[in-house]
Amino acid sequence: MKFVDKIVKYDKRRLFYTFEFFPPKTDQGFENLVARIGRMVGLNPLAISVTWGAGGSTKERSLDLAGLTQLEYGVDTILHLTCTNMVQGSVDTALREAKERGIENILALRGDPPRGKEHWEPTDPRFQHGADLVRYIKATPEFAHFCVGVAAYPDGHPDRDTDEDGELQFLKEKVDAGADFIVTQLFYDVDNFLRWYGRVRAKGITVPIIPGIMPIQTYASFLRMTKLCATRVPPSLMHDLMPIRHDDQKVKDYGVKLAVDMIRQMQRGGIEGVHFCTLNLERSVTRVLESLGLAGNIPTLVNRLIADIPAPPERTITPHSAADQATKELIYAPKPEPDAGKGEINSAVDWDDFPNGRFGDFKSPAYGDTDRWGSSVLQSNVAPSQWGNPRTLEDLTAMFLRYLHSKIPTTPFSPTPLSPESLLIFPHLERLTRRGWWTVGSQPAVNGVPSTDDVVGWGPKGGYVYQKCFVEFFVEHEDVERVAKKVREEGNGWINYFAANAKGDFLTNVPEGGRNAVTWGVFPGQEIAQTTIIEKESFLSWKDEAFSIWSEWSTYYPPGSQERTLLEGVRDRRWLMTLVHHDYMDSSALWNFVFKDPNPLV
Incomplete structure (x- = not known):
């Protein structure tokens, strides 16, 4: 009608x-x-x-x-x-x-x-x-x-x-x-x-x-x-x-x-x-x-x-822009048991009661574009001018560094300014970026911080929150192979990774169906809430979006221009990679693995 x-x-x-x-x-x-x-x-x-x-x-x-x-x-x-x-x-x-x-x-x-x-x-x-x-x-x-x-x-x-x-x-x-x-x-x-x-x-x-x-x-x-x-x-x-x-x-x-x-x-x-x-x-x-x-x-x-519903989503990774805090859309709905839906706590009505943001769990009905009527950071008329006219890889590295130093408020991959949470690991992000590993997502390790903490806190008062450290970046294929080799030989089971390129090639050491809970909280009167999950399905979905951003950005420049050739080349050659370290009690564990001897990656 x-x-x-x-x-x-x-x-x-x-x-x-x-x-x-x-x-x-x-x-x-x-x-x-x-x-x-x-x-x-x-x-x-x-x-x-x-x-x-x-x-x-x-x-x-x-x-x-x-x-x-x-x-x-x-x-x-x-x-x-x-x-x-x-x-x-x-x-x-x-x-x-x-x-x-x-x-x-x-x-x-x-x-x-x-x-x-x-x-x-x-x-x-x-x-x-x-x-x-x-x-x-x-x-x-x-x-x-x-x-x-x-x-x-x-x-x-x-x-x-x-x-x-x-x-x-x-x-x-x-x-x-x-x-x-x-x-x-x-x-x-x-x-x-x-x-x-x-x-x-x-x-x-x-x-x-x-x-x-x-x-x-x-x-x-x-x-x-x-x-x-x-x-x-x-x-x-x-x-x-x-x-x-x-x-x-x-x-x-x-x-x-x-x-x-x-x-x-x-x-x-x-x-x-x-x-x-x-x-x-x-x-x-x-x-x-x-x-x-x-x-x-x-x-x-x-x-x-x-009476019969699927298991609820938890949460997955956020970009390391304000999305760390801002897009950390803070879902703390309790994690249901297998009989979810048979009690009020596990009700399907609120099993993902808080919005997931761009990196929500792939099972969530709220997984996807929450922006109204299809807008994105690349629709801003001022955004391209902030990012300049990159013609070399060094120009792109400089742009990501300017973002980390808060000299520009966005990148094509981070629609809001760098968050206070990312500042906790700023030296490490800067070092990776200077190496040409352009970071687009990250999280510091956190061990039992009050839920009211201004930087990493979430959920109701009276709780404690925990985080495993992870970092996500764009790298060349040879760097992906180096990282995978070091994880295999020196990771001792503490590190998981996902890596993929625009063509659909995919590498991981996570078992099929494996899901890395990297943020969780303990609150009075609730089950343990796992609100950030890094797993294959949502990583691959974000991978598709991330490489489409390179394509979209390239169309701001004339066909055959240095800028478009560069951006399309990056899209075709680079990989998106995520590293997760499971020792959340050691805030330096991931960074020691990446940077320290005997075999530093960077």
């Missing part, structure tokens, strides 16, 4: 709501998300939306997921569709496949700007803006039946330097092109949203407007998402968060209460429905709806549905 028709028929005395999901990168994550959506259908959303990855990177998974929710669960599904990389015919193909799956609703987005701007790879010139996509769908008889929504940005567009009047004009153009409804980017300033909402209506825009709500999951993910989306953060919100920012459960509880308060304020302002950005998590959304009196006896319903 068309989404706008459902809105018209919906009981105006009751708030309607929709859920947004993204397709995980792995098969296991996808299967577990389908099970999760099956539970969340019991919350009676008016519709479900499925995102379209950057440049269509998750096209097949997006279509498959949307088809499952539409056909198997009988929930009207809104499929996101972007202009990016949509060459002639690809839009038609996507719409036809959506139609075959019974999907009647599309969210038409401009998506990321073409890579490299001046030197971007050519795409269909008909699809340069969201309005172009709306206009095409509505003007094509084969697709005109689709109900089409568009995006709006109450706090301003994150990568467009346009004032509010200009943004309202862009929005008006999309509606004039035939848009049937509007979904907004997430926000936290309700007063500003209601003011903006009034201006939209004064502009003559009458289609339904559904505000995007993202319950705060952790302080780190909140900072990351608000920066990514250029979200306005009220001072009162930061005032409330600062004292509790190191207690993940308190932050999550606050996020639920804040979402409830925001929705109630918007209802008083005339808003009839909201769009939940779930990040593929279910617990907070359920609690929000329960608090609003909309969920009914959901805990009973959920417990009936989760």
Whole structure:
């Protein structure tokens, strides 16, 4: 059914709501998300939306997921569709496949700007803006039946330097092109949203407007998402968060209460429905709806549905940028026993209650791109200028060193500044990088530090956290062989490694199915929580993304240029490698292995 028709028929005395999901990168994550959506259908959303990855990177998974929710669960599904990389015919193909799956609703987005701007790879010139996509769908008889929504940005567009009047004009153009409804980017300033909402209506825009709500999951993910989306953060919100920012459960509880308060304020302002950005998590959304009196006896319903569920994810490695602390999205849901799902502690509702971030466990429904609407560090207009014009390997080494010394805030592989945690092992990271082993992920060893520690702490108060040291870097093949040989001859069973290249070659000394828990915590009243896992599936998934970043970065430079030749050569020749040392009681163990005689690697 068309989404706008459902809105018209919906009981105006009751708030309607929709859920947004993204397709995980792995098969296991996808299967577990389908099970999760099956539970969340019991919350009676008016519709479900499925995102379209950057440049269509998750096209097949997006279509498959949307088809499952539409056909198997009988929930009207809104499929996101972007202009990016949509060459002639690809839009038609996507719409036809959506139609075959019974999907009647599309969210038409401009998506990321073409890579490299001046030197971007050519795409269909008909699809340069969201309005172009709306206009095409509505003007094509084969697709005109689709109900089409568009995006709006109450706090301003994150990568467009346009004032509010200009943004309202862009929005008006999309509606004039035939848009049937509007979904907004997430926000936290309700007063500003209601003011903006009034201006939209004064502009003559009458289609339904559904505000995007993202319950705060952790302080780190909140900072990351608000920066990514250029979200306005009220001072009162930061005032409330600062004292509790190191207690993940308190932050999550606050996020639920804040979402409830925001929705109630918007209802008083005339808003009839909201769009939940779930990040593929279910617990907070359920609690929000329960608090609003909309969920009914959901805990009973959920417990009936989760008699047989897969083992939960823990956590995997984070980049050594702010992601160390910032992307360390601090999942401390208890690790279930084999009969997971038969008790409240092991409930599937919250077995990955906190977002995994980019390196989440491959089994998690939340494993994949949590960025809204397919953005990344490479979409920033200023990012390439920060990284210069690398023409030699020495230029790349210099760029990674500038990042370590905080002279630039990002690299293509680390979207946020270097974290305080990485500073604990800064001399070692610097030494590796000077050697030409470009570090992109790391973690110091930690032995029983209070969970409230400002640098490495996570989880609720009253606990202790532990970490094994690891480091991840790009190296030449001969260096991979040297490392593997030394691990084999001198590692004495203390060191594991994973290594892979863009062609798909893979090396490891981890037994098949082996999983390295490298971060865990002990908290009152909980099982031991293992929140960082390094294993084959998620490493290979990240490997694919990492080498695609080299390709993406290269497209910022003209074909045949020194810069593009260099970056493509690095992509084709280098390996991504991760080293883990299991002696967490010795903070120097990994570094002694790498740097010390009798056979130093560097």
